[in-house]
Amino acid sequence: MxxxxxxxxxxxxxxxxMAAFARVLGKEWVLATDEDRETYLDxxxxxxxxxxxxxxxxxxxxxxxxxxxLKVANEFHIPLWPISRGKNFGYGGAAPRLSGTVMLDxxxxxxxxxVNEKQGYCILEPGVGFFDLWDYxxxxxxPLQMGIPGNGWGSVVGNALERGFSPLGDHSSNICGMxxxxxxxxxxxxxxxxxxxxxxxxxxKHGFGPSWDQMVVQGNYAIVTKLCLWLKxxxxxxxxxxxxxxxxxxxxxYTEAVTPLRLRGVLDGLVRITSYQSAATVPTLRSEWYQxxxxxxxxxxxxxxxxxxxxxWNGALRLAGYSDVCEANLRRVLDRVAKFTKQEFKVIxxxxxxxxxxxxxxxxMTNWYGGRGGHIGYSPVMPADGKLVQEQFERTRRRYQExxxxxxxxxxxxxxxxxxxxxxxxxxxxxEQKERVRKLFLALIADAREQGYGEYRTxxxxxxxxxxxxxxxxxxxxxxxxxxKDALDPNGILAPGRNxxxxxxxxxxxxxx
Amino acid sequence: xxxxxxxLLSVLPLAALGAQTxxxxxxxxxxxxxxxxxxCHREGGTGTFILARRLGADKSLLEKRTDLQPLYxxxxxxxxxxxxxxxxxVELPESDLEAVTAYLTAPKGPAAP
Ligand SMILES: Cc1cc2nc3c(=O)[nH]c(=O)nc-3n(C[C@H](O)[C@H](O)[C@H](O)COP(=O)(O)OP(=O)(O)OC[C@H]3O[C@@H](n4cnc5c(N)ncnc54)[C@H](O)[C@@H]3O)c2cc1C
Numbered sequence: 001m002x003x004x005x006x007x008x009x010x011x012x013x014x015x016x017x018m019a020a021f022a023r024v025l026g027k028e029w030v031l032a033t034d035e036d037r038e039t040y041l042d043x044x045x046x047x048x049x050x051x052x053x054x055x056x057x058x059x060x061x062x063x064x065x066x067x068x069x070l071k072v073a074n075e076f077h078i079p080l081w082p083i084s085r086g087k088n089f090g091y092g093g094a095a096p097r098l099s100g101t102v103m104l105d106x107x108x109x110x111x112x113x114x115v116n117e118k119q120g121y122c123i124l125e126p127g128v129g130f131f132d133l134w135d136y137x138x139x140x141x142x143p144l145q146m147g148i149p150g151n152g153w154g155s156v157v158g159n160a161l162e163r164g165f166s167p168l169g170d171h172s173s174n175i176c177g178m179x180x181x182x183x184x185x186x187x188x189x190x191x192x193x194x195x196x197x198x199x200x201x202x203x204x205k206h207g208f209g210p211s212w213d214q215m216v217v218q219g220n221y222a223i224v225t226k227l228c229l230w231l232k233x234x235x236x237x238x239x240x241x242x243x244x245x246x247x248x249x250x251x252x253x254y255t256e257a258v259t260p261l262r263l264r265g266v267l268d269g270l271v272r273i274t275s276y277q278s279a280a281t282v283p284t285l286r287s288e289w290y291q292x293x294x295x296x297x298x299x300x301x302x303x304x305x306x307x308x309x310x311x312x313w314n315g316a317l318r319l320a321g322y323s324d325v326c327e328a329n330l331r332r333v334l335d336r337v338a339k340f341t342k343q344e345f346k347v348i349x350x351x352x353x354x355x356x357x358x359x360x361x362x363x364x365m366t367n368w369y370g371g372r373g374g375h376i377g378y379s380p381v382m383p384a385d386g387k388l389v390q391e392q393f394e395r396t397r398r399r400y401q402e403x404x405x406x407x408x409x410x411x412x413x414x415x416x417x418x419x420x421x422x423x424x425x426x427x428x429x430x431x432e433q434k435e436r437v438r439k440l441f442l443a444l445i446a447d448a449r450e451q452g453y454g455e456y457r458t459x460x461x462x463x464x465x466x467x468x469x470x471x472x473x474x475x476x477x478x479x480x481x482x483x484x485k486d487a488l489d490p491n492g493i494l495a496p497g498r499n500x501x502x503x504x505x506x507x508x509x510x511x512x513x
Numbered sequence: 514x515x516x517x518x519x520x521l522l523s524v525l526p527l528a529a530l531g532a533q534t535x536x537x538x539x540x541x542x543x544x545x546x547x548x549x550x551x552x553c554h555r556e557g558g559t560g561t562f563i564l565a566r567r568l569g570a571d572k573s574l575l576e577k578r579t580d581l582q583p584l585y586x587x588x589x590x591x592x593x594x595x596x597x598x599x600x601x602x603v604e605l606p607e608s609d610l611e612a613v614t615a616y617l618t619a620p621k622g623p624a625a626p
Contacts, residue, residue, distance in 0.1 A: 028606075035591050036601065038593075039600060039601035039602070040601065041599070043598045057603065059602075085604075089598075093598070094601070105601065105603045107601075107604060152552070285566075358552070360552050360559045361557065361562070363559045363596070364562055364596060367563055367596050372595045372596050
């Protein structure tokens, strides 16, 4: 990838800045060849890769080096975008929002600082991957569980900072204290860590006064150098009710059935239900099912259901904890479900620690159209209400059909809200199809906005569109976010444009790709 | 220009590692492979699966291949191929790429790892 300079920075100034970075980090850790830039492009790019092209990357190995990098960046007005491992596929990978931004790759800060079995937490540096933490827990026989996303190749810290989630729940809600660097270089510890000898840093979330952790999550106010994260104690037993529903309209009763169970804590984590398509996208190619350019027709659905022995909707009701409590809760669950259906579901009893661990296997779904591919997700948050969920599904599926794409929807119910992840797969070299994806995505944002549902997280290319849909009082939240941004980051060097938050220096870039 | 810089880069670190025997280098490469490639390129990994689709099962496991060339390896790793993501120098420094290359291109006798 050829060099694209940050807006307003001359080639000569940029060279001087890179030389100054090299004095701080050593030449080896200033990555600025065409080949280096290539490795930070968004491999799933739903548009043009050049829209989010980094000018290079910097790889510090200590907090002091990050501080020194910030000093240079402020002096030369070089925008930096922190990544922990940069495997944020579907949302932008290792790429920045604004082309010409330099990636601050924290992959070399990769220490597992502490894992505490008794109180159930870990303290991690950003470069620790899901595989690393998993290996550490297994090698040291520590009976704690970790939430693992479908793509296990990323960073535990990076994922939590994106509000990533897994069936165990929203990972950002397990954050309990951080060490952060402000854009101007001050080192801060949040929560109880704000005491120099704070003993309850990873144990009590809030400390005294305002709570900062969630300001940092999905924001561009700080660089996280250490993160305290709660890990769940391993369960004694687990019972899974294997749910297969044969008709699309059954989503409604299912949502009504599980919502109160989740709300009362009978079911734990996020109760997930997903459409038939996800059984097919990983192990097979689309061409095995259908050759047409429009959406896969309904006649194919029974074939997929038969081959993979799945329903139209598929999910699991998971009970985990003490085995006698699980058995008692199982009766509640089956009684509740029986109020809505005569269907019997398979019940699987197993140990509490049956997680297979992190995997990269699901990544191959991008091969669905045969060549190299990608996906983005449209994921609005809505009330946990059967009728509304059913309508949301039907409206969304009609939109997929209108734009000739294959519907793949998943609903995650936490008892109060439902997050509806809509996976949109495309071939990366099919410009015409990617244009349809863009139109679908914008239509979905508009539809959800009309209903009063907003996205929980989005791809770089849509951050401004989604931020614009949070529009109460003429976007007063965005204005507040940007006032805070300007106060904390006067030169606007940290992740300009992240989640639609633009610093003064780059505000003219809003909406531009 | 691109080919020349590729060549230069692949020669330099080897010289720097001059003290290591090929066997030591390959052993280090095996570790780096396990840590940085294994999650996709051993049994059950997505690399293995997609390579089986494209090249057939007998070519799907990189550690069993005898036809991998150094320049091909580094081009795939840094520029990606098909659905394999590009891998940066932070994830896999040049010296580790050299070691992985030594490991994957080492002669495979009957007693090979
Ligand atoms: C097939 C597939 C399945 C997936 N399944 C899931 C899933 O189940 N759940 C899920 O959540 N995601 C899923 N993803 C999306 C994504 O791959 C993961 O969320 C992944 O963990 C994110 O990459 P990462 O951990 O390397 O984070 P990074 O890319 O390192 O970080 C993400 C972003 O957070 C910010 N950030 C990171 N580190 C810092 C820091 N130290 N300081 C300040 N800001 C920082 C930056 O803005 C960065 O761009 C899936 C993707 C694919 C392709």
